[in-house]
Amino acid sequence: MNRLNENFSRLEGDYLFSEIARKVEAYRRAHPRADLIRLGIGDVTLPLAPTVIAALHRAVDEMARPETFRGYGPEQGYAFLREAIQQGEYAPRGVQLEPDEIFVSDGSKCDLGNLQELFSPRCRVAIADPVYPVYRDSNLMAGREVLLLPATRENHFAPELPTTPVDLLYLCSPNNPTGTALTREALQRYLDYAREHGTVILYDSAYSSYLRDPELPRSIYELDGAREVAIEFKSFSKAAGFTGLRCGFAVVPHALKVDGQSLNPRWFRRQCTKFNGVAYPVQRAAEAVYSETGRIEIAAQIAYYQENARLLREGLQAAGYEVYGGEQAPYLWWKLPTADSLAFFDRLLDKCGVIGTPGVGFGPHGEGYFRLTAFGDRERTREAVSRIAALG
C-alpha cells in the first residue's frame, strides 16, 4: 500500500511563485550589480496606511495589559470585524449578510486552498485558464479532475461555460492574471448555469477594490440568486496592503446548500477543527480599513497602483504591444510577440532587468502572455516602461 498522498505527484515540481523567486535569486547572485525591477509576484510596496498602523499599535498595547489582553478569539473572527465587513464592504452595495455568514481568515490563499475539503474527492471541478494556480493545485492534491475553461482574447477573457456539468466552478474577477473583469451579464450567465446544474461557484474577488467602472459588480451577491450558489472570497492583501499582515474572509451564505445540506455549518466545523483564528492586532487593523480615515488612506493607495497600471498599459501600447487588463485590476496581461513565455521571462530579466511572470504558469491558455503587476514604486514602474520600450 502507498502511504503517501500520491496526488502530490500530479503537481508540477514547484509552486510557480517559489520557482520564479529561485530563478531571480540565481540571476541576482550571478549579476550582483544588476538593477532589477520586480513586477512579478503581486506584492504591494506602499507601507500600511497610518490609520491601520495606529490600530495595530493600540491593539498591541491592549495585549500588554491584563485587563485588556486577549487570548484565543473566535475561530470565525471577532464580531467587531465581521460587523465592519458587513457595514463597510456589503451594506454600500445593498447586500445584507448575517454575521455568521462571514468567516475571517489569514488570507484568501488559505481559504481557497482549504474550502475544497468540504467536497468529495470525486467532485468535478472547473477553473478558468489562465488563473491563480492555487485553485488547480489544491484540487489536484485532493485527487480531483480539473476541467480548464479557456479565457482568451477571443472571448474577452470570460471563461467559457463548462460543456459537461461540474460541481465546483472557480471564478476570479477582476481576474488574476488577465486583469479583466466579468460584466454583470457575464456573471449572471455563470449564476444561471450554476443554478441549473447545482454547481457551487467559488468567487474570488481579491481585486474588487480596483474596479473603476461603476457598472461592474463588486460582490457576486449584488446579483440575483447568488446566495444559493456562491461562496465569495475577499482579501485585505491587495485591497489594503495586508500581504505581510495576513487577513481575508470568506462568505458562506446560509442559503447555499449541496445535496440538501447547508455548507455554512460544515465550513464552521472545518475552521473550528483546523484553524485558530487570526491575530487580534491584525483583526483590529482590518477593522480600521473601514474607518473614515482608513477609507480615505486606502483609496489613495489604490489610486496610486491604478496610476501605475495606467502607465504600464499606455507605455506598452505606445511601444506597439498588445496589452489587456490594467483598467479594472492591478494586473497587465501582455500578449507577447513570442509563444514561449518562459523564454521571454529570461530575456526580459536579462535585457531589461524587469521581472514579470510567464503566462504559462497560470495555465496552458496563458502561454504567449506575460503578467506585469502595478504594485511597484511609481518611478521604478516608469523606468520599467522605458526599458521595455527600448527592448524593441
Next chain:
Amino acid sequence: MNRLNENFSRLEGDYLFSEIARKVEAYRRAHPRADLIRLGIGDVTLPLAPTVIAALHRAVDEMARPETFRGYGPEQGYAFLREAIQQGEYAPRGVQLEPDEIFVSDGSKCDLGNLQELFSPRCRVAIADPVYPVYRDSNLMAGREVLLLPATRENHFAPELPTTPVDLLYLCSPNNPTGTALTREALQRYLDYAREHGTVILYDSAYSSYLRDPELPRSIYELDGAREVAIEFKSFSKAAGFTGLRCGFAVVPHALKVDGQSLNPRWFRRQCTKFNGVAYPVQRAAEAVYSETGRIEIAAQIAYYQENARLLREGLQAAGYEVYGGEQAPYLWWKLPTADSLAFFDRLLDKCGVIGTPGVGFGPHGEGYFRLTAFGDRERTREAVSRIAALG
C-alpha cells in the same frame, strides 16, 4: 454521486471547545450575576511579555515606512525566526537542525490538522486516548480509520503501543489533557516501534516549556534515531502566551522518509500552495521570546502558571481527590468520583461556578476524568480550589 465530503458525518456534532463555550454562554445568560471561574479551555491570561510587546511595536513601525515595509514573506517563515528557534529552542538541547527543516506557522492546531494531507486516506492512524481532539477529527475528516491507544492511570498515561502496525502515530508530551509527560525510556519505546514498523510519529510538544524535571526530554530529537521517524510540533501559545497572536512551528527533518520519499519537500509544497506565512510583526514577536530579556520574562510567566498548577493539585489532593498531572504540565487531570464527566461539568458549573472540561471530550478513556487548567489568575485559581473543596 455524493458531492460532499461524507467523512464530515463521522465527526461528532461540534468541536468540543465550541460546544462548551455555548454551554457556558447559555448558563451565563440564565444566571447573569454568577461569578464564574474559567479553568476550561486552555487559554492563557497573563498579558504578553514586555519584550514581546516592544518587538511588536517595532515591527509595526517598520510596516509604516516604505524603506522597511514587508509584504509577502517566505511561506516557511523568515530566516531570522527559524534561526532564533534553532538557537533558542534546539541548540541548548544539543540538537542541530537545518534552517529548512523548520516551518513557521500560525499555530500547531493548523499544522497538526493539515499535516495529515501528505498521507494517503488509507493510512492507519493511532492516537492516544484521551488526547487533544484535533488529531482524531482531522483524520476522520480525511476518511481514515483511527486506532485509539488507551492512556490510563494503570499505564501511567503512556499510551499503549499499537497491537497492529500503524503508519502514523500521534503523541503529545507533556500530554493534553492528562498533564503527564513521557519519560525518555517510554519515548524511546515509541521510537523503536516506529523504526521497526516504518511509522511516522507526529510529536506535539506544545507544553514542553512546562517541564520541571531535567531528566525529561524537551524535544523528541534529543533521542537517538528520532530524525528518521518523527515530526515535532511546537507552539508559542502556551510557551509565551501567544494564543491571541498565532505562531508555532513544525520540524520536518530531511532524514524522514516514507516509501523512500522525503516528507520535507512535500510539506514545503503543501505550505507554498495553501498557506502564505505568518504576519511579520508576529514573527518578530516570536523571535523576541528567545532574546535575553524575553527568556527571563517568559520564564516568570511559566513559573506563575506552574504555581497555579501546584495550588490546584495540592488543593484537590487536600480535599481528598485523586489527581494527576500539574507537575510537568499546565493541566490537571482529576479522577472524578463519578463516571459521567459531562454531568459533572454541569454540576461543577452550577454548584461552584467553576468551568472545566469533561474528560470524555478527549476520548472514551477520558470518561470519569475532568481537566482543569493552570492558566487562570492566581487569586481566582485559589478561589476555585476553595469552592471545589467546599463541594464535598
